[in-house]
Amino acid sequence: MRILARVDFSRALILQAIGRCPPSRIHKTLSLPTSDFSLIPPLLYPTRRETNSPNFALSEMVTPKIGKERLPTDAKKILESIASSWGVIIEDVNLFQVIPLKGAMTNEVYQIKWPKRDSESESRKVLVRIYGEGVDVFFNRDDEIRTFECMSHHGQGPRLLGRFSNGRVEEFIHARTLSAFDLCNPSISALIAAKMKEFHDLPISGPQKVLLWERLRNWLETAKTMASTEQIKEFRLDTMGGEAGEISFLEKTLSHENQCIGFCHNDLQYGNIMIDEETNSITLIDYEYASYNPIAYDIANHFCEMAADYHTEMPHILDYTKYPNADERQQFLRAYLNCADKQLKNLELDMLIKDVEMYTLASHLLWGLWGIISEHVNDIDFDYIEYARQRFREYWQRKGMLLGSSG
Structure with a gap:
């Protein structure tokens, strides 16, 4: 569950003007x-x-x-x-x-x-x-x-x-909610990977249509409606939309026929994961953002959340040194695929590793936009703009590293 609060009723007309988040297609x-x-x-x-x-x-x-x-x-x-x-x-x-x-x-x-x-x-x-x-x-x-x-x-x-x-x-x-530290525990991480695979394979009724790109475009329009002129310029919001914008570029670059689509949680930070310490069973909670999406996106978003600790004196500060290294990411994905090394199809693992890294870009864009919107609709003591600033900064840096372009 994200850090959200009640909207000031004086903003009701704004919310009516910007519309609503699209449905997640479960009929x-x-x-x-x-x-x-x-x-x-x-x-x-x-x-x-x-x-x-x-x-x-x-x-x-x-x-x-x-x-x-x-x-x-x-x-x-x-x-x-x-x-x-x-x-x-x-x-x-x-x-x-x-x-x-x-x-x-x-x-x-x-x-x-x-x-x-x-x-x-x-x-x-x-x-x-x-x-x-x-x-x-x-x-x-x-x-x-x-x-x-x-x-x-x-x-x-x-x-x-x-x-x-x-x-x-x-x-x-009756179970314990995970802490930020728990996500770094290899044993717990393997349990989370197996649970994610189970979640992604659930037979949820409705068309298996990817929601990620539609949600990004809707949140972009909402953010542009609420943001100041200075914020629009700082976060380059005018470069995000349209056929030549960042969102369309990512959609064309990341989408391919062989990617696996599953029912995704889409907000798998540590506060939405619980563990029964007697049975080592994992439960995922809070499905506000759940929808069909590429499973690589859901995993990428979980990896990005390892940089966060929302229970510190400065909960908006992200530490990307905690982002899992190559060995840790591979270990997680092996647990997700649930295959022994000798039986593992290297092509499947290699493709998923690459897809997950690429989908971190979509995660940074989405939650950067979330931060901008939240600054204008929430009254929680949380520096949403600085949070957004870090997510967008990481987007441009990783884009340069993964695609050879930072602008």
Whole structure:
């Protein structure tokens, strides 16, 4: 999940003028009632073995009343229904505990905890997610919800327990969110590679159309609408669009018939990866940007995210010395392809290595544009423009290194 916040309501007219992020082309999903909220029976999906660590860091305890006041009435009705399905009779809805969780910046996220009964070893928990406002400038919320439902259906990520008008109730995964340091761990990296391959191979319904280039063009137009004259000049935004622009150049240069298209996460930074440390199983969460794309792009984007640590005093600063070296990239891709050295088709590995390096350029452009837009729609204490500046700087440097041209 990216560092996003609520859009200032005074910018509503701007957002209407610039349009919305295009849908991710997922048309056929699980059918759900169209009422304001719907309860998904917990037994609809396979049960998941629980472990010990929560998937978000617990914030310091606040007065429970504050959290409960944030819960919409229809969300409380779903919680009552879930509790009843577990055989937990709640005469007073205020008996459950509401604990705000850190780590989710797009939405408000709460752990809901029921009083532990004598026969239970621990309390029952679920997660309530209240959607942030204004994020539809980056993605389509309806598509994200459908993707979440599909992921639940395929046993990926948390199970969907219920929906209400501006949020949803999810299974609470007892696992640890990764840190920036974890991405450098070869054992964890191999697990992530295998999970990405599994994710890319999911049979998600809908046309397998690449969304990357359409998203880049839409974000470029949005950024140009919001950016100042100085920012447009600094980031060379006028050179990005059109048939002779950077985006079209990349699309023509990177696209080829033999590239593999899969259903991609598109935002695989460490905060969107969880690990069950008892079973070493990996879970990918938060599918706001998920769509069909070249798998090489998804892997390239993950490699680029190794330069980031969003939990420092200066979370916008990127350290590209942490970008995986050639041996580390090859090791990751071998784990992704899941082939022993003797059986590995060198041509397949070599092609993927080259494609991944090239698609880092698209990653830098996309998140550079994201930084410019975020500066104008978010109120989080984060230096989005400096973040964008680093991504564009890395784009031009890597373009010169990979293609022999820096302008």
